[in-house]
Amino acid sequence: MNIDQFIKLIDAYGAAIEHWPEVHQKQAYEIIKLNLTEVNKAFEQARLLDGVLSSHAIAPAERTLFDSIIASAPKADASSIKQSFWQQWDIKNWLGISGFIGTGLAGAIAGAFFVSIWTSGMLSESINGVSEASGTMAQFVDVGQEWS
Amino acid sequence: MIELDPDAELLPRIARGDQSAIREMVAKKLSRLLALGVRMLNDRAEAEDVVQETFLRVWKQAEHWQSGGAKFDTWLHKVALNLCYDKLRSRKGYTDKDYSYENAPELIDPALIPEQRLDKSQQGDLISSALAALPNRQREALVLQYYQELSNIEAADLMGVSVDALESLLSRARRNMRALLAEQGVHKA
Structure with a gap:
């Protein structure tokens, strides 16, 4: 992996190298260790954006939604219970x-x-x-x- | 090596109406699907409709499910995404944006940490707006890879594109997010 490839990948996958495709991870860590200005700048940009994106939380589902989904599920009627039992x-x-x-x-x-x-x-x-x-x-x- | 599908075991039990399997499936997938819907649609009520309809499809599909093909979670995402696109298309004046900030100047000031400038709620709203402003395919790529944590192969497969094309969509999505967030004040230009 060269520097351009690293920058292309960090632009796509962000600064969390553990979330990159596994095949690129080892080489990415090696490039980061080189401490190059261009790499550090790309890494910092990606890290900041990751920080903002990860702060976007979605409120959990309400109990009523959970219950209505459960209510829509198939019920085991008596014949199917009997059949299932046998x-x-x-x-x-x-x-x-x-x-x-x-x-x-x-x-x-x-x-x-x-x-x-x-x-x-x-x-x-x-x-x-x-x-x-x-x-x-x-x-x-x-x-x-x-x-x- | 064959990868086991952790959800497949529940499906025959769901087909028989096994309530514990049904509850387990809903508990496992509800938050994940809701997050996908909210981020794709930027509308919680519509996202909840999508989630309910997705589970109805699960109940119908349970007895026909055959292991060995696509992973159940991938299929589930596909169903939910299709329903999201139905919702988007049904919106008045729907058009998929096709712009790009690829040539925009660098907008991030690395010295500023955004959390210091906005409270969480404000920042959440601004991120939602920025996500909503992305072209659909870019938003889909970002949501699947970053938020839903699908592998690049799974996300590309779901979107019907190559991994290279996915990476291109992701790069453009992230670049546009930076610019959009800067415009809205999350990052100082």
């Missing part, structure tokens, strides 16, 4: 609910399976008349029976 229900909750049901169902099936294996084992042992647990008892009973 849409959200479908999207957000279906996976969670189905996951919960699926997990429960899988647990129930697995439980049923093990219970069925266990009970079928007991049943077969009962049919044979012995189990590991009941076998000991049977021996104990048998011994007792001999004492008598």
Whole structure:
């Protein structure tokens, strides 16, 4: 960036270099550091105008304007709330609910399976008349029976 | 890298009538749009009309908004500016000024700080008058770049001009403001 380019840019964007296009900022700071009369004059002119422009404040909006804009906005009617609820229900909750049901169902099936294996084992042992647990008892009973 | 649009998330919620999203959008944009309108029109009542109409367009557009194109804030400025131009054109005897102070003598006395010479209210009125006296396109460039703090690319895009053309408009606007303010006594000639 040469001096003419700097002056052209400061004429356009003002003295606040941080508001210049980013691509020019670093070179602009370097030119300011040179402390040249022409640059200083352009910078001071721009700074003064910036000071005046930035003093131009606009009074904030009145509450009535805010309220009337809000009143003009779309309202969520009952059907759209209902639809929205079910849409959200479908999207957000279906996976969670189905996951919960699926997990429960899988647990129930697995439980049923093990219970069925266990009970079928007991049943077969009962049919044979012995189990590991009941076998000991049977021996104990048998011994007792001999004492008598 | 795709730049995220901070306003886009609110629009589908606004379309569903979500009151918290609506209030958030109004709180975010109302002052900004009002300032744009007042500076473009120099008439607060007209600026308020523009702001109300702009929000009506937002409510209509919310359900059709598609991210990935223009930023919502840029679109919002475009709508508000178009409405401002409608207001300007509807004024009796409307003509866009086409003058320039490019050859005016240097009017600023750097030794004088304007705030020492006028109270804030007087100075505000004089700046409003000077802004109103600018040709429309120059005023638009200055308002978008300086006051609305849009980037040069966004402002140029909004105005449908190149960045070079924007810079030229800005230079002329600032030069004319200096001269107009000096004429009105903000700066001593």
